[in-house]
Amino acid sequence: MVEAVARERVREALSKKAEYGPDVDLTQFRLEKPRVAVGDPDASLLAEAQRKVGLNPGSISYFQAGETAFYKMMEATLAKMGVVVKPLRIALKEDERARRIAWSLVPPDKDKYTAAAYLYGGELGYYVYVPPGVRVEQPIYTCLSLFTGGEVQFTHNIVYVDEGAEAHVTTGCMVPHGVKGGLHIGISEFYVAPGAKLGYTMLHSWAPGVHVRPRTAVRVEEGGEYHSYYAVYSPVASIQSYPQVRLARGAYAKLTSIVSAEAGGVYDLGGRAVLEGEGAAAEMVSRVMAREGSTVVARNEIDAKTGGTRGHIECLGLLLDDASRVDSVPIISSLAPGAELTHEAAIGSLSEENIAYLEAKGFTEEEARALLLRGFLSVEEPGLPPLIRSEIERIVDFIVKNAVG
Amino acid sequence: MLKVEGLRASVAGREVLHGVDLEVPAGEVHLLLGPNAAGKTTLLSAIMGLPHVQVTDGRVFLGEHEVTLLPPWERAMRGLALAFQIPPEFRGLKLSTLLEKVAERHGTTDMMGGVVELLRLDGLLDREAFRGFSGGERKRAELAVTLLQKPRAAMLDEPDSGVDLESVGIVASAIERLARRGAAVLVVTHTSFLAERLDGEAHILLDGVVKASGPAREMLERIREYGFGEVDGGGSS
Numbered sequence: 001m002v003e004a005v006a007r008e009r010v011r012e013a014l015s016k017k018a019e020y021g022p023d024v025d026l027t028q029f030r031l032e033k034p035r036v037a038v039g040d041p042d043a044s045l046l047a048e049a050q051r052k053v054g055l056n057p058g059s060i061s062y063f064q065a066g067e068t069a070f071y072k073m074m075e076a077t078l079a080k081m082g083v084v085v086k087p088l089r090i091a092l093k094e095d096e097r098a099r100r101i102a103w104s105l106v107p108p109d110k111d112k113y114t115a116a117a118y119l120y121g122g123e124l125g126y127y128v129y130v131p132p133g134v135r136v137e138q139p140i141y142t143c144l145s146l147f148t149g150g151e152v153q154f155t156h157n158i159v160y161v162d163e164g165a166e167a168h169v170t171t172g173c174m175v176p177h178g179v180k181g182g183l184h185i186g187i188s189e190f191y192v193a194p195g196a197k198l199g200y201t202m203l204h205s206w207a208p209g210v211h212v213r214p215r216t217a218v219r220v221e222e223g224g225e226y227h228s229y230y231a232v233y234s235p236v237a238s239i240q241s242y243p244q245v246r247l248a249r250g251a252y253a254k255l256t257s258i259v260s261a262e263a264g265g266v267y268d269l270g271g272r273a274v275l276e277g278e279g280a281a282a283e284m285v286s287r288v289m290a291r292e293g294s295t296v297v298a299r300n301e302i303d304a305k306t307g308g309t310r311g312h313i314e315c316l317g318l319l320l321d322d323a324s325r326v327d328s329v330p331i332i333s334s335l336a337p338g339a340e341l342t343h344e345a346a347i348g349s350l351s352e353e354n355i356a357y358l359e360a361k362g363f364t365e366e367e368a369r370a371l372l373l374r375g376f377l378s379v380e381e382p383g384l385p386p387l388i389r390s391e392i393e394r395i396v397d398f399i400v401k402n403a404v405g
Numbered sequence: 406m407l408k409v410e411g412l413r414a415s416v417a418g419r420e421v422l423h424g425v426d427l428e429v430p431a432g433e434v435h436l437l438l439g440p441n442a443a444g445k446t447t448l449l450s451a452i453m454g455l456p457h458v459q460v461t462d463g464r465v466f467l468g469e470h471e472v473t474l475l476p477p478w479e480r481a482m483r484g485l486a487l488a489f490q491i492p493p494e495f496r497g498l499k500l501s502t503l504l505e506k507v508a509e510r511h512g513t514t515d516m517m518g519g520v521v522e523l524l525r526l527d528g529l530l531d532r533e534a535f536r537g538f539s540g541g542e543r544k545r546a547e548l549a550v551t552l553l554q555k556p557r558a559a560m561l562d563e564p565d566s567g568v569d570l571e572s573v574g575i576v577a578s579a580i581e582r583l584a585r586r587g588a589a590v591l592v593v594t595h596t597s598f599l600a601e602r603l604d605g606e607a608h609i610l611l612d613g614v615v616k617a618s619g620p621a622r623e624m625l626e627r628i629r630e631y632g633f634g635e636v637d638g639g640g641s642s
Contacts, residue, residue: 287497316496353493360453360489361550362481362510371506375498375533 006108010118013109020299021240021268024211026116029152029183032067034122036087041065041145045176049143052205053172054391059141061085062126064155066147069124083136083167084129088156091127098127101158105189105217105244113185113213121154125187128158130165132193139168139201139385144186146210149179156187161196161224168199168385173206181209181237188216188243192224192251199227201388203395206236208263216243220251222277227383228255231392233399235263242271242299249277256379257286260399261294261324270299270329275309275339286315287377290324291403300343301331307338317347318376320403370404406431407452407485407558407589412463414451421447423613424463429558429589434580434603436621437593439610440633445593446490448610449560453487454480467558482510484557488564490593492547494536500546501530508553516553523582524549524575540567548579558589565599577602600625609633 017023040046045065046057061078062085063070069087078085084095091098108118126142144155161167173184184206192198198218206212220226226245245253253273261267267290273282284300302311317326332341350372358368377396384392407429414422421444429435439445450458452465454477465473472480495503504521508514521527524545535543544564551559564576577599584590594600600607600621607621611633617624627635 351493354495356455356457356477357489357493359477360455360481360487361507361554362478363506364478372495372498375495375502378497 010108010115013115014112014119016109016111016115018111018113018213018240020242020297021213022238022266024183024213024238026112026152026183030150031120032151034067034124034154036069036089036124039070041070045145048176049145049172049174052174053143053203054394055141055143055170055172060143061140062087062142063145064124064143064153065145066151066153067122067124068147078136078140081134081136082131083134083140084127085140086127088125088127088158089123091158092123095127095129097129097160098158101160101189101191102156105191105219106187106215110215114187114215116152117154117156117185117187121156121185121187123156124154125156125158128160128167128169130161130167132162133164135165136167139170139388142169142171144171144173144184146175146179146182146184149181152183152185154185157189159190159198159200161192161198163193164195165193166197168201168388170201170203170388172203173212175205175207175210180207184210184212186214188214190216190218190226192218192220192226194221195223196221197225199383199385201229201384201392202231203391204232204236204239205234206239208235209237211237212239214241214243216241218243218245218253220245220247220253222248223250224248225251226253227381228253229381229384229388229392230256230269231258231395232267232269233258233260233395236265236267238266238268240268245271245273245282247273247275247277247280247282250279251277252281254283254381254383255285256381257288257298258377258379258396259286259288259296259298260403261288261290261296262292262402264293266295268297268299270301272301272303273311275302275304275311276306278306278308281310283311284313285379287379288315288326289318289320289373289376289403290326291320293323295325297327297329299329301333302341304334304336304339304341307336309339311339311341313343313345315345316376319347319349366404370400373400373403406466406468407591408466409452410464410466412448412451412460412465414447414458414460416447416458420461421613422451425610425613425615427608427615429591431557431589432584432587434584434590434592434605436600436603436605436607437591437610438600438607438624438628443610444613445610446562449487449562449591449593452560453477453485481554486551486554486556486559488547488551488559488561490562490566492535492543495534496536498534499530500526500532500534503534504549504553507550511554513553513555516555520549520552523579541569541572544568544576545572548576552579552583555586556583556588559583559591561590561592563593563595565594565596570598573598597625
């Protein structure tokens with residue numbers, strides 16, 4: 001009975017618009033039947049995953065194309081370390097932890113997108129579990145790809161890093177060549193147990209006409225750490241995400257967003273950190289640039305619920321033409337004395353003074369612009385594994401090349 | 406060799422240089438002296454071809470080749486360097502990256518270590534270039550960029566202003582190193598400390614023209630005794 005009431009409430013949320021971002025009419029998109037398949041996805045899809053989001057086909061632990069999850073690929077060598085990577089649908093049957101976390105961090109009736117994922121998503125997505133004390137040196141790679149265009153892709157991902165364990169999960173999101181349009185709704189719930197550390201890199205390579213609505217929530221327990229690196233570097237009709245990170249005593253989170261907006265798209269991104277325990281700290285860094293009539297809204301918020309906490313927001317925006325727009329919305333709020341919260345936000349253009357200086361040192365104007373853009377987009381993130389760092393370097397090069405011509 | 410003939414230039418529509426003639430032979434350090442607003446920085450900017458200065462007449466030579474019509478980057482690639490009086494701050498671009506890129510561009514990557522050591526920049530490499538640097542740090546970092554350009558002619562705009570005494574010594578060593586390598590060096594300075602250490606010729610720029618040229622020590626004596634206004638009598642070359 002309780003379940004029926006809850007389900008009814010979620011059904012009502014199907015018409016509930018999200019707090020931010022343009023509203024997307026869900027009925028425009030086709031609902032596919034979610035399924036878990038045996039075997040590999042098409043070789044051309046794997047090749048595109050490598051080209052667009054830098055994922056080596058042999059190292060991908062989970063691949064979802066449209067509403068089909070390929071589970072043969074999940075029989076990973078990670079199993080040797082006791083690390084579990086499997087479709088969430090299967091994990092929900094077999095694993096009590098997965099059941100405990102599912103829909104506990106992201107409420108299914110939050111908005112129409114979470115409601116649709118809850119009701120129609122079929123719990124496709126990945127489940128990653130890292131046992132206590134295990135340090136996974138290699139990143140755990142997952143890939144989510146739209147398939148034919150025009151469809152809704154739902155994915156529900158849960159990552160559980162147990163006490164004292166460390167892992168880095170990288171998810172590449174993409175659209176196969178020639179596919180235009182579609183809606184991606186991704187629910188992500190991450191649990192970082194006491195003293196554990198989770199790094200998460202999300203690389204978005206979408207296409208014109210695609211709408212993207214990730215809904216992410218993270219719980220970081222005492223002394224845990226969460227590092228997120230979020231890069232969006234392709235055209236998209238709209239993307240809106242506002243991940244929530246709750247931090248217990250002594251926990252730390254750093255959220256870095258790199259956004260290169262183009263082709264008239266709307267990019268509404270950022271996040272919120274809630275400092276719940278004494279000694280908790282959060283840093284949020286955004287570097288956003290907009291061109292070709294695109295709009296970026298960089299929202300970052302830190303709420304301190306208790307004293308002895310620290311938080312800093314840094315948002316820098318670059319407007320590369322007069323048809324585009326960048327809004328920066330930093331919010332810091334404190335409910336307790338003794339919290340130290342700061343923010344810094346600036347929006348500008350590439351400095352003509354910097355360009356003239358570099359030209360006087362032997363760089364052409366184009367080279368000077370590229371050097372400045374590269375510097376602007378480079379954010380120090382010591383927690384990134386070397387493999388991910390080099391992939392991000394490649395992505396930054398790609399963004400700079402596209403922006404400068 | 407750096408040579409300027411009859412250079413006239415304007416800033417924001419106002420003529421600042423009214424026909425400057427100047428020559429600095431290879432391997433020599435020359436000082437460019439003059440009161441505030443005499444046009445010293447404008448002269449260096451005009452020689453470098455910076456966009457905010459419009460050259461309306463005259464010619465600039467680097468060695469035997471005229472560079473008057475070349476864009477700044479091409480002048481730089483031919484061996485002309487300008488150390489800015491106040492280099493702009495760079496957001497996101499580390500000093501180490503700037504130095505590496507400049508060294509790559511001018512084929513001097515093997516000089517990086519030595520230059521960083523000479524100018525004591527170790528502690529600054531991981532910081533954003535020129536951002537929040539003290540006066541001395543800024544000058545030393547800018548000189549490093551200049552050294553890595555391995556220039557045939559270098560113009561240094563007040564490399565000793567706002568700098569502590571220790572840094573002035575380091576700056577002077579770097580300037581001497583440039584000259585030893587055969588560069589023609591033109592230094593704008595207001596302080597006698599650097600002027601006295603760098604023994605060479607001096608040129609007095611007044612109201613947009615070179616009024617006098619001669620041995621630096623002699624010129625400094627005359628400026629001390631009579632001020633800039635009285636140096637355009639005897640002694641001009």
